[in-house]
Amino acid sequence: MKVKNIGEFELIKRISKLLPPLGHDVVVGVGDDVAVVELDENYYALLTCDVQIQRVHFDLNFITPYQLGKRAVAVNISDIAAKGGIPLHFLVSLALPSHTEVKWIEELYRGIAEEAAKYNVDVIGGNLSSIGGPLVVDLFLLGKVKKEHLLLRSGAEPGDSVFVTGSLGDAAAGLKILLNKELSKKIPECEKDFLVAKYLSPTPRLEIGQLIAASKKASAMIDLSDGLSSDISRICEESDVGVRIWVDKIPISEEMKKVARLIGVQDWVLALKGGEDYELCFVCSREKSCDLLKKIAQKGISVTEIGEIVHKKRGKVLVLNEKEIPLEDGWEHFKNESGDRGN
Amino acid sequence: MKVKNIGEFELIKRISKLLPPLGHDVVVGVGDDVAVVELDENYYALLTCDVQIQRVHFDLNFITPYQLGKRAVAVNISDIAAKGGIPLHFLVSLALPSHTEVKWIEELYRGIAEEAAKYNVDVIGGNLSSIGGPLVVDLFLLGKVKKEHLLLRSGAEPGDSVFVTGSLGDAAAGLKILLNKELSKKIPECEKDFLVAKYLSPTPRLEIGQLIAASKKASAMIDLSDGLSSDISRICEESDVGVRIWVDKIPISEEMKKVARLIGVQDWVLALKGGEDYELCFVCSREKSCDLLKKIAQKGISVTEIGEIVHKKRGKVLVLNEKEIPLEDGWEHFKNESGDRGN
Numbered sequence: 001m002k003v004k005n006i007g008e009f010e011l012i013k014r015i016s017k018l019l020p021p022l023g024h025d026v027v028v029g030v031g032d033d034v035a036v037v038e039l040d041e042n043y044y045a046l047l048t049c050d051v052q053i054q055r056v057h058f059d060l061n062f063i064t065p066y067q068l069g070k071r072a073v074a075v076n077i078s079d080i081a082a083k084g085g086i087p088l089h090f091l092v093s094l095a096l097p098s099h100t101e102v103k104w105i106e107e108l109y110r111g112i113a114e115e116a117a118k119y120n121v122d123v124i125g126g127n128l129s130s131i132g133g134p135l136v137v138d139l140f141l142l143g144k145v146k147k148e149h150l151l152l153r154s155g156a157e158p159g160d161s162v163f164v165t166g167s168l169g170d171a172a173a174g175l176k177i178l179l180n181k182e183l184s185k186k187i188p189e190c191e192k193d194f195l196v197a198k199y200l201s202p203t204p205r206l207e208i209g210q211l212i213a214a215s216k217k218a219s220a221m222i223d224l225s226d227g228l229s230s231d232i233s234r235i236c237e238e239s240d241v242g243v244r245i246w247v248d249k250i251p252i253s254e255e256m257k258k259v260a261r262l263i264g265v266q267d268w269v270l271a272l273k274g275g276e277d278y279e280l281c282f283v284c285s286r287e288k289s290c291d292l293l294k295k296i297a298q299k300g301i302s303v304t305e306i307g308e309i310v311h312k313k314r315g316k317v318l319v320l321n322e323k324e325i326p327l328e329d330g331w332e333h334f335k336n337e338s339g340d341r342g343n
Numbered sequence: 344m345k346v347k348n349i350g351e352f353e354l355i356k357r358i359s360k361l362l363p364p365l366g367h368d369v370v371v372g373v374g375d376d377v378a379v380v381e382l383d384e385n386y387y388a389l390l391t392c393d394v395q396i397q398r399v400h401f402d403l404n405f406i407t408p409y410q411l412g413k414r415a416v417a418v419n420i421s422d423i424a425a426k427g428g429i430p431l432h433f434l435v436s437l438a439l440p441s442h443t444e445v446k447w448i449e450e451l452y453r454g455i456a457e458e459a460a461k462y463n464v465d466v467i468g469g470n471l472s473s474i475g476g477p478l479v480v481d482l483f484l485l486g487k488v489k490k491e492h493l494l495l496r497s498g499a500e501p502g503d504s505v506f507v508t509g510s511l512g513d514a515a516a517g518l519k520i521l522l523n524k525e526l527s528k529k530i531p532e533c534e535k536d537f538l539v540a541k542y543l544s545p546t547p548r549l550e551i552g553q554l555i556a557a558s559k560k561a562s563a564m565i566d567l568s569d570g571l572s573s574d575i576s577r578i579c580e581e582s583d584v585g586v587r588i589w590v591d592k593i594p595i596s597e598e599m600k601k602v603a604r605l606i607g608v609q610d611w612v613l614a615l616k617g618g619e620d621y622e623l624c625f626v627c628s629r630e631k632s633c634d635l636l637k638k639i640a641q642k643g644i645s646v647t648e649i650g651e652i653v654h655k656k657r658g659k660v661l662v663l664n665e666k667e668i669p670l671e672d673g674w675e676h677f678k679n680e681s682g683d684r685g686n
Contacts, residue, residue: 003448004441008471011448018452023465026432035468037432040383049436049470049483056473089369089380093392093436093481098347105346105354109361122366125378127392128351130399133476138436140392140483 028152032238033079033225036152039144046143048079054134062178065104067200068137069111075225076141077119078204078278082223083152084213085145087119087206092126095136108137119206151212155219156239156283162307163289165205165279165296167251168228169267172274173259174199186262191255202278208301209280215295217288227275229327232307235283236316245272245307245327247320272318273328283309371495375581376422376568379495382487389486391422397477405521408447410543411480412454418568419484420462421547421621425566426495427556428488430462430549435469438479451480462549494555498562499582499626505650506632508548508622508639510594511571512610515617516602517542529605534598545621551644552623558638560631570618572670575650578626579659588615588650588670590663615661616671626652 003011012031022029025038039045052058052072063071073090080087092112096105116123121141174195177184184192205223212218220239222231228250236243247268260267284292286305296303307319316327346354355374365372370387371379382388395401395415406414416433423430435455439448459466464484517538520527527535548566555561563582565574571588579586590611603610627635629648639646650662659670 001445002441003439003443003445006445011445011471014445014449015452018449019456019466020460022467026465026467029465029467030469032468033470035432035434037467045485047432047434047468047483047485049434049468049481051436051438051470051472051481053438053472053474055475089378089390091378091390091392091483093394093483095394095396095479096346098345100346102344102346102349102354102357106357106361109358113362117363122369122372123362124365124369124372124380125375125390125392126373127376127394127481128354129394129396131396131477131479132398134474136438136474136479136481138392138394138470138479138481140390140434140436142388142390142485 032153034083036083036150042147043144044147044150046080046083046085046145048076048143049138049140050076050079051136051138053136063200065107066111069108070115070201072137072139073112073115074202074204075278076139077121077206078202078223078225080141080143081204081206081209082221082280083145084149084209084221085143086210087121087141087143089142090116090121090123091140092123093138093140094126095129095131097132097135098130100135145213148216149213151218151221153220153222153235153238156235156241156309157219158241158309158311159285160219160283160309161286161289161305162232162243162245162281162283162309163303163305164224164228164251164281165208165301165303166277167253167256167302168224168277168279169256169271169274170195170198170253171202171276172270173256176259176263183259183262187258191258195255195259199276202276204278205280205301208296208299211295211299212280212282212292215292217292218282218284221280221282224277224279224281225275227273228281229272230275231281233316233327235281239309240312242310242312242314243307243316243327244310244324245318247318249304249306251302251304251306375496377426379426379493385489386487387490387493389423389426389428389488391419391486392481392483393419393422394479394481396479406543408450409454412451413458413544415480415482416455416458417545417547418621419482420464420549421545421566421568423484423486424547424549424552425564425623426488427492427552427564428486429553430464430484430486432485433459433464433466434483435466436481436483437469438472438474440475440478441473443478488556491559492556494561494564496563496565496578496581499578499584499652500562501584501652501654502628503562503626503652504629504632504648505575505586505588505624505626505652506646506648507567507571507594507624508551508644508646509620510596510599510645511567511620511622512599512614512617513538513541513596514545514619515613516599519602519606526602526605530601534601538598538602542619545619547621548623548644551639551642554638554642555623555625555635558635560635561625561627564623564625567620567622567624568618570616571624572615573618574624576659576670578624582652583655585653585655585657586650586659586670587653587667588661590661592647592649594645594647594649
């Protein structure tokens with residue numbers, strides 16, 4: 001049996017079973033994007049890594065090394081944001097073909113350094129290796145979070161509301177534009193720039209993640225990297241609950257709607273499955289959310305209620321035109337290799 | 344200019360210049376295999392990563408996934424050993440072609456889990472990605488070290504002696520055997536097993552590293568991953584000193600001598616440049632070393648004085664038949680790609 005037959009999530013389950021029981025100082029282990037371990041009396045340490053691989057996550061024809069460096073940092077910061085944490089130190093592990101231009105690597109590092117500095121994170125080391133194949137930019141990020149602020153994927157309860165920041169599917173639409181010259185010609189420059197920037201240069205919602213966690217109102221949180229459908233499914237799995245997502249409430253930009261129309265795809269499908277928006281999805285009882293939503297809005301970030309947590313037996317569904325349809329998974333490594341993500 | 348024209352070490356220097364000044368809590372940053380940052384009153388945190396890439400570090404024709412998993416763990420533990428530290432938590436970042444067999448990945452993880460458990464280290468998370476190219480096994484290791492025990496590469500002083508544990512060049516000889524069937528036929532099984540195991544299944548000198556650091560007698564330490572010539576050069580560079588290595592004192596096993604003879608290479612060349620022995624090289628004044636050497640010997644590990652630290656102006660030299668010859672670098676990524684390391 002090959003890994004493409006079972007996909008990323010089933011593989012993670014199998015791997016978890018092979019590992020010995022975790023030490024008593026480990027709060028969250030394999031299966032989450034971020035591991036959580038005891039640090040001291042007041043803080044947990046957060047450990048995460050996220051890789052950018054040529055022809056899987058990026059295409060050198062439409063991303064500059066500077067943008068790639070920034071992007072690699074941003075997607076790691078986003079994982080720490082989803083735990084309400086503070087990013088601290090990066091290690092950078094690069095695998096480069098020996099014909100790589102030195103100038104290219106320097107530009108990559110300029111992007112890494114600039115984006116890391118934006119969040120007060122140090123790049124303190126890493127590793128360099130040659131590779132006879134695609135470029136690999138693997139970042140390891142150490143962070144911390146106040147124990148009382150830690151927000152996991154496992155706290156959602158039936159009756160809670162589901163919220164997302166920003167608008168969804170913009171990054172996917174940006175990628176479609178980069179991949180399709182004919183499509184690109186049909187979109188006005190300023191709209192194109194907005195969508196393409198959402199894909200190439202995502203903004204991790206670090207401040208908002210910290211604000212949500214510090215409010216102690218939310219019951220679960222995740223960053224939207226694989227697509228809302230996959231990511232909310234993980235909250236459901238970890239929390240042992242179901243969910244109803246109201247399709248007509250999903251926040252979708254006018255720019256993205258236009259792309260969806262032009263390529264003949266329902267905009268909400270792109271919003272649910274596109275992935276790589278790096279917005280936050282959090283769960284909170286409606287009564288508790290009022291103050292929190294105001295605070296987020298004060299930071300200039302839109303936030304939208306898009307669904308509700310339900311009992312597990314009611315399953316994970318989309319509500320569309322008053323009908324319930326099953327929520328399907330979004331992007332998954334190995335299974336979706338023939339997909340169009342950054343090829 | 345391409346990276347193969349300047350090599351790994353020059354590239355690291357250029358990268359360092361691009362990064363902003365480090366925070367006040369960073370003790371050692373880019374340029375060392377292990378980053379060192381403040382943790383609490385008594386400990387520093389140690390952060391390191393080391394990657395295993397197919398056709399650069401390993402060949403699937405002669406390493407099993409189980410062995411590869413163990414090896415990936417061992418080489419990372421070795422970096423922590425060289426700082427006198429305690430390894431704590433691993434993240435495992437895998438990039439796998441989608442046609443990879445699930446069984447293969449499970450075997451890899453069995454090796455990772457078993458070797459990590461041997462050193463009381465937890466595997467707490469990581470990342471999985473598809474790749475259209477070679478397998479990449481990238482490990483990130485968080486450790487810690489008592490502040491008073493931390494041993495860097497920068498403390499060597501003229502007059503100090505240079506010591507190494509074990510024997511050198513065995514891993515390189517093991518790799519030669521794996522790569523050369525004709526050679527393999529000429530070596531008795533038990534000798535072959537010894538050398539091949541030294542390459543495939545290195546033993547990090549964790550306990551010895553901790554013992555050396557805790558003794559507070561040594562002035563500098565490094566693990567021998569790239570080869571003695573490269574690795575002692577790094578101590579010299581960081582400590583701003585020179586070195587004289589007495590070629591006839593380098594510990595070389597009888598098994599390795601035989602391989603060197605059969606392939607027509609000087610055994611000391613293989614010992615100096617072969618790399619991947621993962622023994623420790625440490626620097627210590629001769630007066631202070633007596634007690635320490637006894638303690639190491641009591642652990643059943645051989646330790647040999649192979650040279651002396653000298654003033655920088657005297658350079659880095661080998662002493663061979665009473666003549667001084669310049670010490671040349673060993674293995675270096677990008678520059679040595681056509682070499683025979685794991686191809």
